[in-house]
Structures are given as C-alpha cells and as structure tokens.
Amino acid sequence: MVGAVIQSGRVLYMRHCSHCHGTAGDGNGPTAQYLYPRPRDYRHGVFKFTSTNDMSKVSREDLLRVLRYGIPGTYMPSFLLMKDEELTAIVEYVRFLSMRGEFERKLVNELASDYSEEAVESRLKDEQRADIVGELAKFLAEDVPGVVDGIGAELEESWVAADSDEAKIVPSVPRVPDSEESRRRGRELYLSKTLNCADCHGIDGAGNGPQTVAFEKNPITNVPYDEPGLHDVWDNLNQPRNLHTGIFRGGRRPIDLFCRIHAGIKGSRMPSFKNTPHEDIWHIVNYVLSIPFEPEPGATGVASAPAAPATEAAAPAAGE
Amino acid sequence: MKKFWALFFWFWPLVALYVCLIAPGNNWWFPSKPLSTMGHQIDGLFYLILIIVTVTFVGTEFALGYALWMGATKEPGRRAWFSHGSHKLEVVWTIVPAFVLVFISLTQLDVLADIRVLARFPESVKEAPVAEVMARQFEWRIRYPKPGTELMTSPQPGDLYFVNEVHVPATVPTMINLRTQDVQHAFFVPRLRVKQDAVPGLIIPVWFEIEEAGEYELLCAELCGWGHYKMKARIIADSPEGVSAYLTRLEREQNEDGVQEAETASVK
Numbered sequence: 001m002v003g004a005v006i007q008s009g010r011v012l013y014m015r016h017c018s019h020c021h022g023t024a025g026d027g028n029g030p031t032a033q034y035l036y037p038r039p040r041d042y043r044h045g046v047f048k049f050t051s052t053n054d055m056s057k058v059s060r061e062d063l064l065r066v067l068r069y070g071i072p073g074t075y076m077p078s079f080l081l082m083k084d085e086e087l088t089a090i091v092e093y094v095r096f097l098s099m100r101g102e103f104e105r106k107l108v109n110e111l112a113s114d115y116s117e118e119a120v121e122s123r124l125k126d127e128q129r130a131d132i133v134g135e136l137a138k139f140l141a142e143d144v145p146g147v148v149d150g151i152g153a154e155l156e157e158s159w160v161a162a163d164s165d166e167a168k169i170v171p172s173v174p175r176v177p178d179s180e181e182s183r184r185r186g187r188e189l190y191l192s193k194t195l196n197c198a199d200c201h202g203i204d205g206a207g208n209g210p211q212t213v214a215f216e217k218n219p220i221t222n223v224p225y226d227e228p229g230l231h232d233v234w235d236n237l238n239q240p241r242n243l244h245t246g247i248f249r250g251g252r253r254p255i256d257l258f259c260r261i262h263a264g265i266k267g268s269r270m271p272s273f274k275n276t277p278h279e280d281i282w283h284i285v286n287y288v289l290s291i292p293f294e295p296e297p298g299a300t301g302v303a304s305a306p307a308a309p310a311t312e313a314a315a316p317a318a319g320e
Numbered sequence: 321m322k323k324f325w326a327l328f329f330w331f332w333p334l335v336a337l338y339v340c341l342i343a344p345g346n347n348w349w350f351p352s353k354p355l356s357t358m359g360h361q362i363d364g365l366f367y368l369i370l371i372i373v374t375v376t377f378v379g380t381e382f383a384l385g386y387a388l389w390m391g392a393t394k395e396p397g398r399r400a401w402f403s404h405g406s407h408k409l410e411v412v413w414t415i416v417p418a419f420v421l422v423f424i425s426l427t428q429l430d431v432l433a434d435i436r437v438l439a440r441f442p443e444s445v446k447e448a449p450v451a452e453v454m455a456r457q458f459e460w461r462i463r464y465p466k467p468g469t470e471l472m473t474s475p476q477p478g479d480l481y482f483v484n485e486v487h488v489p490a491t492v493p494t495m496i497n498l499r500t501q502d503v504q505h506a507f508f509v510p511r512l513r514v515k516q517d518a519v520p521g522l523i524i525p526v527w528f529e530i531e532e533a534g535e536y537e538l539l540c541a542e543l544c545g546w547g548h549y550k551m552k553a554r555i556i557a558d559s560p561e562g563v564s565a566y567l568t569r570l571e572r573e574q575n576e577d578g579v580q581e582a583e584t585a586s587v588k
Contacts (some may be wrong), residue, residue, distance in 0.1 A: 017549075031546055053579075069483055070459055077459040077550055176578035184561040246475050255578035282577075293477050 007078075009093030012086055015096075016079065024096030027234070035075045041234050042094060043101025045155075046267040048117035049250030054263040054272035057162035063091045065251070073247040099155050106151045116138075169262050175227055175254045176282040178289070186287025186302045189280055195273060197284075200230065200240035204297035211269075230269040238268050246292035258283045322392035332386035340374065351510045356538070357493075357529040361431045366428065374467050379435060397574040403496065424506055431513040438525055445495035447493035450563075452497045455518045459549035460538065462486050467567050473523060475534035480570045483553075485540065487566045488530065490557035495527040508541035509555060515541055 011306030014023065020039040022029040040047065047058035049066065067087050067122050070078035113119065115136055123132060161167055176182050190197040190205075202208040213228045217276065218235065225231055232238035241249075250256050250265070266274035273281065288299060294300060342350045347576070350540035354363050385587050403409055433440050449471045452463040465471040466478030488494045500518035507526060508515045516526045531537070558566065 018544075025571065072461065072483075075457070077457075077547065078483040081552055081554060169413045171577060171579050175575075252481060253574055253576045255576050258578060290477070292475070302341075 005089050005092050005239075008086075008097050009089035009091070009096075012082075012090050013093045013097075016082075017090065020075070025101055026095070026280055037074050037238075038234070038236055039075070042098040042103075043105060044233055044267065045102035046097045046233060047098075047255075048265045050263060050266060051255070051259050052162055052167040052263065053169060054266070054274055056167040056263075057158050057168065059162045060088075060091055060095070061163075063094060064088070067091065069251070071249050073245070073249050087306055095159065099159060103151055103155060107148065110147050110151075137206050169259050171255070171258055171262075171282070172278045173282070175258075176279060176286065180287045182283050182286045183300050184287075184302060185280075185292050186283035188302045189276075189284050190287060191302065195276065195284075200269070201243060202240075205243035205291045206297060209240065231284070232269070235268045240270070242293075242305070243291045244286055244297065252289075254282075254285050254289070258282070260269045261285070323389065326385045326388035326392055328385075329381055329388060333381040335538060336377065337374070353532050354511075354513050355534075356512040356514065358431070358435060359511075360433070363429060364511045369410045369424065372424070386488055433450045435506065435527075441495065441525070441527050442493040442529075445493045449495045449525065452499060452523075453486060453507065453549070454499050454501055455507070456501040457503065457545050458540075458550045460484050460486070460551070461501075464567055464570070467564065467571060473497075480567060480572060485553060486555045487563050488557055489560040489563050489572070490530045490533040491517050492560065493527055493529045495525055498511060498524040498526050503544050504542050505540045506542035507545050509518040509536050509586075510539070511536050512565065514557075517542060530555075533557050533559065533562075 013021075019029045019031045020035065021027055021042070022032065022039075025042035028037070032039050045057065047062065049071070050056070050058045050062045052059050052062070061078050064087055066076065067082075067090060069077045069080070069294060070076050076133075078091075082090075088131045114123075115132075120132060146282055189195050190201075191203070198209055200207075200209040200211045202212075211230055215228050216229070216231055217224050225235075225237075227237055229239050230238050246257065258278075258281055260270070261273050261276070262278075263274065264270045290300065350363070350423075354360050371460045380514050440444065447470075450464070452471060454461040454463065454489065460483065463471075463475065464480040466476065466480065469476070471480070486496070488496070498516055498518045499522070500520050503520065505518040506515060507518060509528075512530060514526065514528050516524060518524065536555040536557065536559055538553040538555050540548055556566075
C-alpha cells in the first residue's frame with residue numbers, strides 16, 4: 001500500500017521522537033524546552049549534518065546515520081537497537097514532515113506578500129477592501145492551484161535529487177596522510193585571509209573568534225538579535241564550535257569533517273568551502289582532528305611564526 | 321469467623337510456596353541461567369537469602385495462624401497468657417536474627433570482594449580494560465583503545481568510538497572502565513548478573529567473564545531522567561579473534577575518507 005511506510009513511521013515517530021521534535025516536527029515537543037541545543041525544527045527542510053552538496057537537501061542515508069549513531073554533544077540519542085525497517089520508516093516520516101513544513105511555509109510566503117494582515121493594512125490606504133477581497137478570491141481560484149503545483153514540483157525535484165549520486169560529496173583526492181607538515185599547512189589555511197576560520201572559531205580554535213561577540217541582524221526581519229553572537233536559521237544562538245572538545249556532532253570520520261567544510265553546516269553560519277582545493281580541505285581536516293590533542297591551545301606552528309622551529313626541534317628530541 | 325482469620329494467615333504461605341515452585345516453569349524467574357562466572361556465585365547468594373526468608377516467612381505466618389487458631393478455639397473461662405516483657409523471648413528474637421544477618425554478611429564478603437575490589441580481580445584484567453563505557457543521557461558511548469595500545473583515561477589519537485554496542489571477548493575475564501558524563505547511571509546486564517552504578521567523577525572498573533558467546537542486553541538501572549527507558553544497548557560477546565576483527569573493521573570505518581571505497585573496488 002502506498003504510504004504504509006509513512007503510516008508505520010508516524011506511529012514510531014510519535015512514540016520515540018515527538019516528545020522533543022513535536023507532533024508536527026516543529027522541534028517544540030513537551031520535553032524540548034529542557035534541551036540545549038534545541039531539537040531540530042524540520043519545517044525549514046534544512047538539516048545540518050549531511051553528506052550532500054551545499055545546495056542539496058539531506059539524503060536518506062544521512063538521516064539514517066543520525067538515527068543510528070545519534071549526535072554526540074546534543075540530546076539526540078542513538079537508536080542503534082531499532083530494526084532497520086523501523087528506522088527507515090522513521091526516516092520517511094521525518095522527510096514527510098520536512099516536506100510538509102516546507103510546503104506550508106512556502107505557500108504562506110506566497111500569500112503573505114500581498115494578503116498578510118500587515119500588507120492588507122498598508123494597501124487599504126489607497127485601495128478598497130472589497131477590491132482586495134475580490135483580487136484575493138481571483139488569486140485563490142486562478143493562481144493558487146498553479147502555485148501549489150509549482151511548489152510541489154520544486155520540492156519533489158530537490159528531495160529526489162538529494163539521494164542521487166550527483167548530490168553526494170566525493171573528495172577528488174584521497175585523504176592526505178596525517179603528518180605534522182599537513183597539520184601545519186592546515187593551520188596556515190585555518191588562519192589564512194581567504195578561509196578565515198579564525199574569525200569565528202578563534203585563533204586557537206576555542207570557538208571564540210571576533211564574530212562571537214558581534215551583534216547580528218535577523219536576515220529576514222532585519223531586527224538585531226538581543227544577544228551577541230552567531231544565529232542559525234531557526235533563530236537560535238548558535239556559536240561556533242570549540243574545536244578542543246573532541247566532540248564532533250556530525251561524526252568524527254575524516255569524510256564527515258570533509259563534508260562539514262565542503263558543504264558547510266546547513267542552517268548555521270558555517271559556510272561552504274566548496275571552491276577550496278580538496279587537498280587543502282584534507283590539510284584542514286588533519287589539523288582539526290589534531291586540535292583536541294594539542295599540548296596547549298594553538299601549539300601547531302605555522303611557517304611564519306617564529307616559535308614554530310623551536311617546537312619542531314623539541315618534539316622529535318622528546319620522542320627519541 | 322474467628323477461625324477464618326487463622327485459616328487466612330495459613331493460606332498465604334502456602335500460596336507463596338506454590339508460586340515459588342511454579343515460577344521457573346512459567347518464566348517468572350530469572351531471565352536465564354547466569355552466563356558469567358560470577359553470576360553463579362551471585363545466584364547462590366540470592367538463593368541462600370531466598371531460603372532463609374522463605375523459612376522465616378512461612379514459620380512466622382504459621383505461628384500467627386496458630387496463635388489465632390488457639391484464640392478461636394479456647395474454652396470459655398481460660399485466661400490468656402501475656403508474654404509482654406519476657407526478657408528471655410526478647411533475647412532470643414534479638415540474637416537469632418543477629419546471627420542470621422552476621423552469617424549472611426560474612427558469607428557474601430568473598431563474592432563482594434571478587435566483584436568490587438580491584439586487588440582481587442583476575443591478574444589478566446587488572447591493568448587492561450578493553451573499553452571505556454561512558455553513560456550519558458540517554459545512551460552508552462564506547463571508547464576502545466587503538467588496536468595494539470592500552471586504554472588511557474583520557475581520549476587518545478586513534479581511539480575508536482561507537483555507541484550502544486560493546487564488543488568484548490567471551491570465555492576470558494574482561495574488564496571495562498565505567499564512567500558517566502552527566503548524572504548517575506547503572507550498568508546492568510541481567511543475564512550476566514552484573515550491576516554497577518556509574519558515578520559522576522569516578523572511573524569504576526567492572527569485570528566479568530562471559531561463558532557463552534552471544535548478544536546480551538545492557539540496560540540503565542538507575543532512573544537517570546525522562547529518557548531513562550531509551551538507555552538500552554547490547555553487549556556482543558565474541559571470540560578474542562572476533563573482537564579484534566571487529567576493532568580492525570571499526571578502525572577502517574572510522575578512518576573513511578569517502579574515496580577509499582572506490583579505490584579498493586578498483587584494486588579488486
């Protein structure tokens with residue numbers, strides 16, 4: 001039966017997920033208010049940790065991975081012990097909730113520009129209410145079916161594309177073997193003007209760059225946020241990761257970190273660095289993986305730093 | 321009606337005995353026979369206490385019934401005998417239970433020491449925990465040392481991580497380090513009869529020797545928050561070779577760079 005998997009997914013979702021993620025997937029279930037970070041609101045159709053390109057949606061595989069292994073450092077637990085068909089059903093239901101939320105948001109946006117309370121109020125200054133009502137009736141009857149189909153087609157295309165091979169990030173070169181040289185190169189890139197990782201993550205990777213104390217504006221409403229720091233599309237304060245904790249929310253495999261840098265973290269202010277040469281991304285991955293084990297913050301030297309040769313000379317001596 | 325109460329109190333110990341007898345056949349008893357070496361001794365202690373308690377319960381109930389029966393059938397005019405304030409009786413019912421309790425506490429000392437005291441752990445495991453099991457709300461996060469190295473208390477480069485699944489060798493003594501990241505949890509493996517609280521700030525060594533390879537349920541046995549019921553994992557007991565093969569596989573998976581797969585395929 002068509003939709004049977006979504007039906008069984010719904011039952012499982014209600015039992016295991018809805019108390020945090022909400023019955024509609026709005027990330028506002030009864031236990032959500034106790035959690036930091038907040039549970040994901042699916043209605044933007046945006047998921048942070050994906051193996052797909054920066055403009056692509058999340059793939060089924062990515063969602064399955066999150067369900068299986070959880071998200072360390074957050075309240076999302078692992079559901080490893082559930083059966084594969086149960087997990088698949090939940091994935092389908094989460095995709096359904098995301099598409100539904102996205103569909104409704106887009107439809108509302110479509111109407112909001114001309115017929116929201118605010119818009120109508122401003123239009124009433126030089127238009128008659130009856131005209132607006134008539135126009136709306138005409139819009140609903142003639143244009144909305146087309147709009148609905150358009151949004152549907154757009155959603156279908158993007159969600160189907162997310163599972164295709166083209167959407168998946170595949171590095172063009174294998175991981176550069178981890179070495180001191182590679183880490184140093186990664187550190188240089190990390191501090192470089194072009195990538196500018198330190199602007200958010202801080203010079204030593206402690207997640208305390210200058211951006212974390214700047215005041216941001218909400219990009220949609222243009223209203224400044226109350227508190228300083230970076231915000232995500234869900235309007236939550238979402239400060240850059242402290243790279244010293246050794247906790248990698250999106251996974252600790254080199255490919256996971258590669259995807260985080262290549263595609264960025266969707267919905268957050270972590271941008272995509274897809275134009276960076278893949279070899280350079282691997283250098284940064286090697287550096288980032290080594291940060292938790294640095295003897296002291298910022299210990300990885302760079303070529304231009306005067307302290308670097310001394311550390312380099314001291315390290316092999318200690319090893320021997 | 322007076323006799324009813326005597327019969328009533330004689331009836332319940334009989335029911336209790338009957339239930340005890342039919343329980344194992346109806347699967348109301350332990351989840352399985354103990355499957356770790358310590359499990360047999362722990363079950364032994366459990367049965368010892370069960371027998372003492374059953375004898376006490378049945379004896380007390382019958383004595384109660386007897387007193388009621390004598391009261392119910394007494395001839396009119398016979399005066400009651402008051403035992404209140406009898407020094408001899410007080411001494412007897414203080415000393416007898418005291419002996420029983422001292423007996424139990426001395427009997428279990430050895431088993432308790434074998435489970436809890438690091439100095440009495442088998443030599444082969446004392447210095448070599450196979451994994452760190454970190455409880456957190458609401459899952460179990462596992463950290464294995466990089467194959468060929470020892471487990472350190474703090475994470476090391478090359479450590480292997482997994483969640484909700486612990487692979488340990490069967491038929492040899494095995495030790496894990498139990499920790500918690502947030503609140504109190506408890507490491508409970510019913511079929512192994514292993515139960516140990518995880519306490520914030522402590523690294524608690526837990527050892528067991530699993531007798532049969534297979535899958536064992538690991539539960540949290542300390543109410544740790546609203547998601548306590550979710551905190552379920554599995555322990556997979558395998559041959560030592562199986563475990564090292566698993567760790568090799570885990571190491572390969574954890575070092576995936578997304579292109580290796582295509583490469584190895586073309587090599588083949």
